[in-house]
Amino acid sequence: MARIIELMKQVPSIIDEIYENSRKADQFREIENQAATKIQGWYRGLKVRSYIKYLDKNATMIQKLWLGYKGRKNYRKKLEERVKQMRLKFYNQNAILIQKIWRGYYSRKYVFNYYKRKAYLQAIEHKNEIVLAELREYKEYMERQEEERKNIEKYKRLEQEAKKNHYLISTKQIPGVFNSPYKPAPTEMEYILRNVKLDPAEKHDLYVKSLKANKFDSITLPNYLPPLPNKPQGPFRDPLDVRKQRYRPFSPTLRVENDFEGLEKSRKEMKAKEWAERVHDDIFYPIDKTIYKKPYQPLLVSKSKFGALDYGTKHFREESKPEEWQGDRFKSLVPPIAEFNKLNKTYVEAHYYLS
């Protein structure tokens, strides 16, 4: 109760206070109202703004993703196109290259090849020069031969002349007509006259011929002086033949020409020479002989009977491998069925299947 009393005691003050408070409240209501409105406004504003911000953010995100997706898609498309273009360009270029090379090759081979023609013509010119030089040489050679032949003929004629006129030769006392003392040297004929040797048979022939040629002489030819016979009387051989045999050069047989012990001698000589020229008594081998003792180990590549690999040069696809490289082949343990092996090997009449 004390409490109530105490409170009761305080009532006026409380009422005062209440009045005071309500007065104060009245006094500040407007301000507070305005403040509350302001706070609410601010708050609501804040809320809406944050919501809008949130929405904006979401929209941006969506747009970002969409645009990214679109962009990438576009990019891919463009890239594809670009790559296509690039490839096209590349292939076109290569096609042009191939066509260019082919056209060049074709026209060079089947239409016209300027450089080849030029080279060919040059080669012909070169060949022509060679041929002409050879022909010139041949011509010169022929001319030389001809001249030589003429010279020989001329000399023979002169010699014949000299034989006929051998009496024109000069003697020690009287110079001949070809050896004029008023000239520094005798003429060529004089030398020929000096060199000419008359064969006895020929001498006689000449004599007979001169007799025949001079018809006047033949009329006055004394009968008691018969021309010398060509052949000595009697069973003799032709003098020319005899002369030939007499002056025949010595021609021994091969056996007579060689020393009887020549073979042995030459063998000995060879041995001695070989012995003298030898540097070392041991026989020299150009290679170390021990290497022959090792067993020969062939290389895998060289052992292969296939030689160089076709791969990479003739084809690029792997074809059946050589058997050496495969090791042992898989073998089935199941015995083969004999009937199957006959397949396609033995001939079976068609009606066998039909029946």
Place this chain on the structure above:
Amino acid sequence: MSQRQVLQVFEQYQKSRTAFVQTVAELATRPQNIETLQNAGVMALLRPLLLDVVPTIQQTAALALGRLANYNDILAEAVVKGDILPQLVYSLSEQNRFYKKAAAFVLRAVAKHSPQLAQSVVDCGALDSLVICLEEFDPTVKEAAAWALGYIARHNADLAQAVVDAGAVPLLVLCIQEPEIALKRIAASSISDLAKHSPELAQTVVDAGAIAHLAQMILNPDAKLKRQVFSALSQIAKHSVDLAEMVVEAEIFPASFACLKDNDEYVKKNCATLIREVAKHTPELAQLLVNAGGVAAIVDFIGENKGNIRLPGVMMLGYVGAHTENLAMAVIVSKGVVQLALTLSEEKEDHLKAASAWALGQIGRHTPEHAKAVSLTNVLPKLLECYLRAESSEDLQQKSKKALKNILQKCVYLPALEPLLHDAPANILKHVVAQFSKVLPHDPKARRLFVTSGGLKKIQEIKAEDGSPLAEYINTINNCYPEEIVKYYSPGYSEQLLDRIEQYQPQA
């Protein structure tokens, strides 16, 4: 009368017969005696002597007959008419070798003159006996027989075929292989006569293996043999490509080029003929010759020789140039054109000129390059001269016209064409103007030069019918120039200008 006295009469008779035939044979060697001998009835007297008991008289009588028959065809005919041939043929297989030789000589002398006489020799059955003579051991008999066979075969294909049918070819080929030069010579000549008529006959000769043996002898030192060998090879090669290839396969090139430098003229000529015959068939064969340097050798040969000898060389160049433009170019680089131009101007005879004109035409007709090379040697005016000269033969005129046409149609080298503008007749001028009309629209420099050299003026002076190709060409040329220039060079321009003076009214 003793026996000796009786025999003496016979002896005397024999002696006088011998003397008679020997004298007649001797007299028959001189042409001036022949007529006298004929008038004296020598034929009738010699005929019984062919049947004489003494072989020497027989032989000498045959020799005398042969010499007489050799002289002219009337006497040869007299021998045929006198029925002497069967007798000879009969004894050809019976008698000794001297007689055979003489008999073969008579047959040869008769057969030489005409196909009819040769046919009459064949009709007597002489071929078989002659072929048997080819198998004789004695080379001189073989020679005489081969000679007679050759003379029979040379007239025409039928006679040659008859000789072939008698089996002479293998024996002739054997004769070539004999060591005697004279026999080789005659056998080669007979083979040449056999092969010249037809491809079949040539093939027969080739089948007998003649080419290899002939080819061996091309470098033989004997000139006369070489003549015959080259002649035979060219007669074989001339017929067909196959035969020519057979000849080439015997590897006669380039060895035979050496014979183009031989001292003997006929060797040179026959060798050139062989080369020509080989070159004319196909481009491949011609190419082979060109590659072996044959063109240079031939050009050299043409340069060194004069007259008829160089004719085959000239023709060979023409044939080679005619095949392909490549070969024609080879002829040009081998200086063949220069040599041909020289031949054209040097030679006097029409057929040589015609041959060189033809060859030049063949070389120049391929491309402008060829035509330029030909026209640079200044042959166009010469060809024109050959064409226009009144005394040129028809063949030369035709050939030079054709050559000119061929060269002109390809020639774009204007300096060479310009002289022709002034002195060519209408049918040549047409081609010249055509070339100008082709070149001038594309070449400004040439246009200028054409005016300054007076070509345009000349063109204006040409009177061409409207609508003719010539008028068209002239029109094309005129279109390349401004109108004033064309007018200026037109013939009546000065009068036109003067007329304008009269019409002009001075402005007061």
